[in-house]
Amino acid sequence: MSGRLVTLGSKGGPAIRPGGPWPTSSLLELGGRVIVVDGGLGVTRGLTDAGVNLKALDLVFITHLHSDHVLELGGLIHTAWTAGLATPVQVFGPAGTQDYWDGFLRSMKFDIDIRIVDEGRPDIRELVKVREFSEGLLCEEEGLRVSALRVDHPPVTNCFALRFEHGGRSVVFSSDTAYFPPLADFARSADILVHEAMLEAGVDRLVARTGNGARLKEHLLASHSFAQQAGRIARQAGVRHLVLHHLIPADDPAIGEADWVEAVRESWAGALTIARDGLVVEFADAVAA
Numbered sequence: 001m002s003g004r005l006v007t008l009g010s011k012g013g014p015a016i017r018p019g020g021p022w023p024t025s026s027l028l029e030l031g032g033r034v035i036v037v038d039g040g041l042g043v044t045r046g047l048t049d050a051g052v053n054l055k056a057l058d059l060v061f062i063t064h065l066h067s068d069h070v071l072e073l074g075g076l077i078h079t080a081w082t083a084g085l086a087t088p089v090q091v092f093g094p095a096g097t098q099d100y101w102d103g104f105l106r107s108m109k110f111d112i113d114i115r116i117v118d119e120g121r122p123d124i125r126e127l128v129k130v131r132e133f134s135e136g137l138l139c140e141e142e143g144l145r146v147s148a149l150r151v152d153h154p155p156v157t158n159c160f161a162l163r164f165e166h167g168g169r170s171v172v173f174s175s176d177t178a179y180f181p182p183l184a185d186f187a188r189s190a191d192i193l194v195h196e197a198m199l200e201a202g203v204d205r206l207v208a209r210t211g212n213g214a215r216l217k218e219h220l221l222a223s224h225s226f227a228q229q230a231g232r233i234a235r236q237a238g239v240r241h242l243v244l245h246h247l248i249p250a251d252d253p254a255i256g257e258a259d260w261v262e263a264v265r266e267s268w269a270g271a272l273t274i275a276r277d278g279l280v281v282e283f284a285d286a287v288a289a
Helices: 043-049 073-082 097-107 109-119 180-185 198-208 213-223 227-237 259-266
Strands: 004-009 027-030 033-035 059-061 089-093 130-134 134-139 144-150 160-165 168-171 191-198 241-248 269-275 280-281
Touching: 004 191, 004 241, 027 168, 033 160, 033 259, 043 073, 059 073, 073 089, 073 097, 089 134, 097 109, 097 130, 097 168, 097 198, 109 180, 160 180, 168 198, 180 227, 191 227, 198 213, 198 241, 227 241, 227 259, 227 269, 241 259, 259 269
Parallel strands: 033 059, 059 089, 089 130, 168 191, 191 241, 241 269
Antiparallel strands: 004 027, 004 280, 027 033, 134 144, 144 160, 160 168
């Protein structure tokens, strides 16, 4: 069975700027399942633009609780519900995900209660099951196997790479991480490695645009991977295809795709795709469309 990866939102960090890309979220269609990985702002529109019927929402995985990965989780599920979702949704996330969901439900109690009565909808609170996870095997059902590896993203300790496997195909998401050699073993021989990436040339310009530049730069250097390091992980893992995602910076007009390619080619000579909002990678041959 064929599948696809869609990088719905491709930028690292929560800020959005005129004409720029959206924060992090991805669609993975694998083994007949509709899987959302992370729920940054814009994920709902990204899914509909990718042709997904929101009523088909099935599995959601949150890698960590930074806002650019979880801000629209509640909005996504609620919007799917208003679009006719009537089947269960499983949400997998680190410790704290249940608190997020409970808080969202409290904030929307008036709307949820009145729509159940006035529009005859099922109770959204009974449709959604949150399963908090740590390292190891997360689920194994209908031929789909999902596992997690804790990565290095200080000061967030509950941040996890994810590996999805079905029918001999495998896709690995690095999540946000500094250069983390154990990730190469976790991603061993994957068809696609989706790895975050930062470009050194753009870091100083990025922090100059913020009011907390010095502190932000310290965080970026301690918690994220340069494109060259992502390529090194891909090479060590022996993956078939590397997709650079969660780009930092993703909205610098002085930086184009050629700059990302030049940086990663220092360490990776294989198949390569630089994410953009709505980019599709088909599973059959892992070639970007």
